[in-house]
Amino acid sequence: MRVFHCDKYLVPLPVGHRFPIGKYRMLREILERDGLVRSTDLRESQPIEIESLLLVHTPAYVGSLVHGTLSDADQRRLGFPWSAELVLRSRSSAGGTLAAAFAALEDGAxxxxxxxxxxxxADHGEGxxxxxxxxxxIRTLQNEGRIRRAAVIDLDVHQGNGTAAIFAGDPDVFTFSMHGAKNFPFRKQRSSLDVELADGCG
Known part of the structure; x- marks a missing residue:
């Protein structure tokens, strides 16, 4: 099974920043160490094309990231300070998902x-x-005629609010989110199906 990664891109973050950017490299190393992924399965993801970003995101938002004009307020909402490295890594992360989607159509997974x-x-980042x-x-595969319908199964502790908003009202994309009821984002969006879990359940 082909597995894509982009942990070679280092994003400069302030000392004490709460996001554990090193977790992606650690995950790859643990999977290799424990024999769950072979080195021959690993592929370095490539930065996604700007045109692909624009299938989902607004030109103003993409432009503010590419040209480094993201406002201070938008940087706070995103949670990261802007840097060229952040944009490259984010494009590469999206490129890995797109490459994995094409690979899954060919190989099954x-x-x-x-x-x-x-x-x-579509118009901002957060969290x-x-x-x-x-x-x-999904939009790329639909645009190229590779798929017509899709489902997003999101089992993160936080609701996939951006995904829910992007696909709201789209009958060809079913969004499912199972998440904690009382955590971020505190203003939830409406997925096709949301399952909210109480604190401490499971």
């Missing part, structure tokens, strides 16, 4: 170790999510 950016909306890789992959 594939993976991306750095995807899942479900808090990114450490810059570009919505799920939505970009």
């Amino acid at each position: 594939a993976g991306n170790l750095a995807g899942g950016t479900h808090h990114a909306f 450490y999510c810059t570009f919505n890789d799920h939505a970009i992959a």
